[in-house]
Amino acid sequence: MTDQRFTELLGKRLAGEISPKELIELKELLSKSTVHRNEYENLTGYFNDEKSGTNNIDSVFEKIKQQIAVPEPKPVQNIERPVRREFINWYRIAAVIAFCICSFAVYYFFPDNSAGKNDITEWKVLQTPSGDKSKIILEDGTQVNLNSKTQLKYPASFSRKNREVHLNGEAFFDVKKDSEHPFIIHTKHMSIRVLGTAFDVKVYEDDSFIETTLVRGLIQITLNNKPAEKIILKPNQKFTLADKNNVNYTIVPLTYYNSRDSSSNSIMEISWLNDRLVFKNQTFVSIAREAERKYGVEIRFKDEKKKDYTFTGKFEKESIDELLNALRYIENFSYKKEGNIIYIY
Template structure:
């Protein structure tokens, strides 16, 4: 099934239809499967070169066709034309995307045993979801996030994929480490509770440990590993990682799981992104200097107007709301 998933993701990449989550997943598959990585490199070299290693590339084509060819069908024939890059791309996309369509039910949704391969959960702004994984682990997914997980874990590791924010309560299983794959870092645990935050529009990523023990590994530097103890928070910003004790014991970082907002000494620009996800609005600053103003607050049931009114007591500013757009000005 890993080979079939690799074929599907490769097809999407060649067709230019691969999502950020799927790019992370493809990168992880390449890092953990030397055979797929060799095939990927050969295909890349084939597409980019004017002359090809015919013998090696033919073997790659045959392996791919073997994986995607349904039983009792006439084998697909690949026609290669030298010096025409677009024909190479067209041939590969036709074969691989065709394979995705042929295996639409089996590969995209079901394995041969009838189990779902990957389930995708995507939350909108002002929305959270809670899912229970096949091993009994519970994951609460924050707003504006994407989370992928297998219906049934198999292999040595329990691999899941996140873009956004989620709180994990992982069942302990020393024989099968639980790994959260993100664009910039991987978080590996055996059994623990922790929060991971890595939104695409934030200039930082962080992991906060509530209990247990986790190891954070950077994507760009596998040797850079950070071990967290309870109440430690790992922060990655500008390519540099550091571990510090949380000032609130994790309350600030996990308040969202109780539908609350807690922040301390956050500038208005950072607070605005919290508000956008929590209240499903878009905030615009007419005065850029206001972005630098820092706030400390704790909101429970307040709506967007009530929250902004509280902040107005701290700093002199005005706001207007038109539909889902909020404008901040002096």
Template sequence: MKEDRFTELLAKKMTGELSADESAEFNKLISVNKSYRAEYEQLKDYWAQEARTYPNMQGILAEIKEQAGITQQQTRSYAWIGRTAAILFLTISAVFAYRFFLSKEKFNETTVSWKEVKASSGQVLKLTLADGSRITLNSESGIRYPEVFSGQSREVHLDGEAYFDVAEDHDHPFILHTQEMDIRVLGTAFNVKSYKNDPVKEATLFRGSIEVNLPGLQDKKLKLKPADKIKINGSAYELGKMAYYNAGDQNSMEILWMDNQLAFKNESLESIAHSMARRYGLKMIFNNPATKKLKFSGSFEKETISEALNSLQTVTPFTYKIQRDSVYFY
């Protein structure tokens, strides 16, 4: 039933017939279900290419109707329902057409061999995709990608943080899916930080251009230029610029992790603790809410967790205790 409801809302979305409540329901569905979001994105691409011609179109349409269970009598029955139902019928037919062509051209994920790579605590991994795109994966991050790209786009899924140097291919856009955003590129370099337990997600562009789509924010689309940075916090987003720890630095703070540096500038202790947890493989537990809000600037590379925390204590006093695999803040 949920699948049928999504198809109905998807059809209305494509025809601009969604009410305000239905729009909110649709956005919630695609924000929590990656397969729904992927189908919506791919259908939009298919819709945009409706001018493409196929051989034996009459035969194909007949086969689509047969697969969808659509009869001539059913088609006529829509005439008295009204304009909205007719548009809905035509759009649902288009959905069936999209799925038909998807299977004909083997875009279906079930025909693709997918790989998953995960970096453990304190580990940074590098990998190269089949198209030549290079990816550097930060600690406790995972990426899912096809062994060989097929179809009209190159799509991968990220949970965590990674730096992407995407191989240029104007015929096959590269699309990165995360929990809060979808990023579409042709050939470019950018960093994405999207850990599930971090309240703020972000993307920073270093070369080329990217289009950031925010499914949870009414499908808001933003185009970033080099040095642009977007931060997303729940239902709000903020545009800014990449930052440097010191004037004259070669690398921005957003990618210092690639050099095994943990750098932060005027960040809350809670945010710093998230990064430390991934770096040192520890749990961070706050027993005093006020301690979370303390702000610090600093940079660590080879320090132990005790050395790093002791260094922060010299700036603003706080109390902590390390017990087995956990750090307790008081």
């Protein structure tokens, strides 16, 4: 529980969402563990654009202590009694702070679900068909962009302590900040707890992998088959689980189509938001899956060897025929259309 709590507090500290009580708790954890201190220093060093002094937890802690009003003891000749009174005052303050911290920890990690058992939650489902996209603003102000062939299950109103939704497919979330009501996305293989704001989740059932791409803020990922491990993703990083049935994952930087353009418009992982199909040294079979969702078609390979062809390209307003004809200039293959099905041979 200590490591889990430290991960939560560290994430909120980096996201700028930590409360004074939580900062005191984080200070205590850091003072007791060299491993925690090293991890804190490494991660805070990453965010070097923060104001000088905010990365020094000791100075922040001192400022918090100064905000606690403790009356100065009046000078008297008997030294022992004022010292004892001052000690008692600080002891009482420490006890109150400890109680607040414990109360918050119980509230945050062990929510009382008994009260909600009798609550009737009205769930809604938004389904985006193949070849289409949609956008929704949830009751709390969170904006969600849904890619094609995506289903989002969400409550009509967030009446519980956690704001929870269920996703199958791909969506980009811009979460409304509310530190008292964490936003949690449930998928078949993992859950994502939001400590920041803008990120993409890709969990299609017909893909062998799952991905989470973080543009800004912080998120915490928990794999369903490894619940004890909390994975924190930093800005401009991508989490990939290549095998859904495994627990081995990778965290790599985002992919930019144009290395000279570091803006969000050049991020390949979220190019679908601008209705673009962008790929770089990508296999034909993976491009086909993306094309199916963009154009609302089904692509079948009559020749299995063609699946391993690799391409690099950027397409936006082109039709599916224009896309395939452009790829044919690079590699030798033919295609045939029968209704909504395209055969590659």
